[in-house]
Amino acid sequence: MGTSPDPHRFEQVDWNEVGHSRRFVTPARAVFFAGVVLLVGLYVLQRVDTVLLGVYFERIDWVILLGTVVLTSGVIVPAVRRRELTRRVLGRLVSRPIHAAGAVFLGVLSLVAVVGPAVFGSPDLMFQHRFHAPYGFTGEASWSAECLGEVTDGEGITRYCDGTMTYPLGTNHRGHPMGHLVVEGARTTLYVLVFTAAFVVPLAAAVGIVAGFRGGRIDDLLMSYVDVQLCIPAIVVFFIGYMYWNVSLLLLLVMFGLLSWGGIARLVRSETLQRREDGHVLVARSLGASPFYVAKRHIVPNITNTLVPAIFHLLALLVLVEAGVAFLGFHHLELYSWGSTIQEGLDPSMTGVGLVVEPHEVWWVSTFPAIALTLTLVSLKLVGDGLRDALDPRRNH
Amino acid sequence: MTTEHDSTTTADDRSEATPLLTVENLRTRIRTERETIYAVDGVNFTVDRGETVCLVGESGSGKSVTCESLTGIVPQPPAEIVDGTVEFDGRRLLEATESELRTIRGSRIAHVFQNPQSALDPVCTVGDQFVEAITIHEEISPAAARERAIERFRAVGIPRASARIDDYPHEFSGGQRQRIAIAIALAADPDLLIADEPTTAVDVTVQARLIELLQGLTDGGMSILCITHDLRVVAALADRVLVMFGGTIVERATTEQLLTQPSHPYTQALLDSYDGLSRRADRSARGEIPTDGCRFRAECPHAVDVCAGPDQPTFAAVADREHHAVSCVHFGPEGDPEPILDDWREMRPISGGQQ
Known part of the structure; x- marks a missing residue:
């Protein structure tokens, strides 16, 4: 039938060549290695004090950059290579307005988080402008040394200060513009998302698939480990780390990220156990596919139904955990997380030096980051559900 | 690799004289927590180039x-291939x-596969x-792969193939899916197609078309090893037939020999069962199938003490015919096959009248 005119081509096959040499350099791998090389280059340059782009990267930044490389090579490159499929999936994702809104919000969040700090820069501390109300609202003028807006008289000696367009969302007790704090919080949130998606999710999926696919002793070993891990409360480990090392976002991400994937691994394993018995897996094996290939092409796409919502749930959970830990005050002082900003807004007498301020009087400090946090969590859940539907070809909208 | 040097014949000899596939003394066990099942217990057969061999037998017979x-x-574990050689085109597969x-x-x-x-x-x-079935084995440009897909889908009878190759499986009927499965199996031009009950799960009209499709394949020089329990498939497709019971082959014959003169008591019972009218009132209920000697002896009306012998009865030719051999002590040197052959003569006229 066509391509095999020579009946003895079989004898010419060199077994060592086949399956090892072929297609070692895939576009995804090429991008990954190029990205890593680029990062190493940048790192070396920074070590010899040649700071490019005027940006100095901290350790967390390097980790997140590596995560970005992982996500680019693992998600974006395959998506670009299979443009048709990507377009179809995205089309189906945005076909329902609510899912589209979630996706747009996450897109804007990422854009703001990446571009925002560069555009807005980091404003100086303006203690004289603290507790300015947002534009269109008023706050007590006595809180800040200098009122930028119109001052109106109230009862007795109370005077009110109108919000101005200088600080459209108001300021907090340090005179930081709320817009800046929300943008910085978005960056922190994006860090959490990138770290989780690039390192935690692949780890969880890999462990689950290996355990489910290989079975036997490897399964027992991995799942016993997951059981043990699920028993360790991440927050306790985080506090132990907090006592001994410098508190940082990286510590939080590592502790919570690396202790929270057990649930997904279990889920993936049980799904894999079902899927590996499917007829098409046997067919793929009978066609000469390797276990890795079968897992990648025939197991993973078939478990997106449970995997995708679970991943987005984990992303939302870790965003919330980060905000929660920051709310409790166990965060790096220079890191403006939404959680810590909400806390500042809810307990202004602790932070507003020498002032008696009720939380509801400076509602904007806690409300804007809380809205951003809520919208992020809702969007993650919506996009998770929408993506699950969009990835399933049997579901026709 | 070592297996390459094992064979002493040259390539030319091989393609002429030796079969494409030679299976000798194949034994596969399935270990479960409670017991070990001797699923395949010493199976020997060959498949020649361009030949269609059918493997028939009831469910659980090890086909x-x-x-x-x-x-x-076969998933290993729980299964384990413990013994035997499988030689395919000069290469020993079990050692690979x-x-x-x-x-x-x-x-x-x-x-x-069946479903x-x-x-x-x-x-x-x-x-x-x-396309994936091709790209696993060879580099091919996307355009060429797509073209070959359209051509092959058309060849197996998918209407509007060029429009339909971007559809998902749930958008096809059962018969079309089986055609697509066959097209995918044939994507890389194999020499041997192993079809495991390809027509069982589809309706009768689709079956007929699938049989035609498979018939056309052997014309191109491909060999087919077809598992079935459908005698129409056997009659339409097979050059030779192997009858399996309890993990052993009990009879091998050409299609005509088997259908006109089934000689193993099990084969007779199997053929007899096709019209649903059992003429053996004394047929015993299925108990445990023995794992030594003749596996059918517990149900065989002709069973004698030697049937229990430790090994499977050696194959003996039926009435000196070429290709037709049966693993039954009554056909051996000391046995008398006549009562068994008489059985079939008794059954046949009745069932012939029924059809």
């Missing part, structure tokens, strides 16, 4: 495990490593699955 053992796709086997699967030996509902990946277009 599928036999076929899945050949290329090692997993990566060597992977290069043979699909490109030299392809499988088609077309589950044979295709539901989240992958049928065109992609066809």
Whole structure:
């Protein structure tokens, strides 16, 4: 039938060549290695004090950059290579307005988080402008040394200060513009998302698939480990780390990220156990596919139904955990997380030096980051559900 | 690799004289927590180039495990191939490593399975699955792969093939899916197609068309090893037939020999059962199938003490015919096959009258 005119081509096959040499350099791998090389280059340059782009990267930044490389090579490159499929999936994702809104919000969040700090820069501390109300609202003028807006008289000696367009969302007790704090919080949130998606999710999926696919002793070993891990409360480990090392976002991400994937691994394993018995897996094996290939092409796409919502749930959970830990005050002082900003807004007498301020009087400090946090969590859940539907070809909208 | 030097024949000799596939003394066990099942227990057969061999027998007789053992796709564990040799085109498959086997699967030996509902990946277009069967083994440009997919889908009778290769499996009927599964199995032009009950799960009219499709394949020089329990498939497709029971082959014959003169008591019972009118009132209920001697002896009306012998009865020719041999002590040197052959003569006129 066509391509095999020579009946003895079989004898010419060199077994060592086949399956090892072929297609070692895939576009995804090429991008990954190029990205890593680029990062190493940048790192070396920074070590010899040649700071490019005027940006100095901290350790967390390097980790997140590596995560970005992982996500680019693992998600974006395959998506670009299979443009048709990507377009179809995205089309189906945005076909329902609510899912589209979630996706747009996450897109804007990422854009703001990446571009925002560069555009807005980091404003100086303006203690004289603290507790300015947002534009269109008023706050007590006595809180800040200098009122930028119109001052109106109230009862007795109370005077009110109108919000101005200088600080459209108001300021907090340090005179930081709320817009800046929300943008910085978005960056922190994006860090959490990138770290989780690039390192935690692949780890969880890999462990689950290996355990489910290989079975036997490897399964027992991995799942016993997951059981043990699920028993360790991440927050306790985080506090132990907090006592001994410098508190940082990286510590939080590592502790919570690396202790929270057990649930997904279990889920993936049980799904894999079902899927590996499917007829098409046997067919793929009978066609000469390797276990890795079968897992990648025939197991993973078939478990997106449970995997995708679970991943987005984990992303939302870790965003919330980060905000929660920051709310409790166990965060790096220079890191403006939404959680810590909400806390500042809810307990202004602790932070507003020498002032008696009720939380509801400076509602904007806690409300804007809380809205951003809520919208992020809702969007993650919506996009998770929408993506699950969009990835399933049997579901026709 | 070592296996390459094992064979002493040259390539030319091989293609002329030796069969494409030679299976000797194949034994596959399935270990469960409670017991060990001797699923395939000493099976010998050959498949020549361009030949269609049918493997018939009831469910659980070891047909599928036999076929899945050949290329090692039977899940191990729980199954374990403990003994035997499988020689395919001069290469010993049971000694080959997993990566060597992977290069043979699909490109030299392809499988088609029983259930077309589950044979295709539901989240992958049928065109992609066809292309994947090629790209596992060879580099091919996307355009060429797509062209070949359209051509082959058309060849197996998918209407509007060029429009439909981007559809998903759930958008096809059961019969079409089985055709697509066959097209995918044949994507890399294998020499041997192992078809495991390809027509069982589809309706009768589709069956007839699938049989035609498979018939056309052997004209191109491909060999087919077909598992079935459908006598119409046997009659239409097979050059030779192997009858399996309890993990052993009990009778081998050409199709005509088997259908006109089934000689093993089990084969007779099997053929007799097709019209649903059992003429053996004394047929005993199925108990435990023995794992030594003649596996059918517990149910055989002609069973004698020697049937229990430790080994399977040696094959003996039926009435000195070529190709027709049966594993039954009554056909051996000391036995008298006449009562068994008489049985069939008694059954046949009645069933002949019924049809």
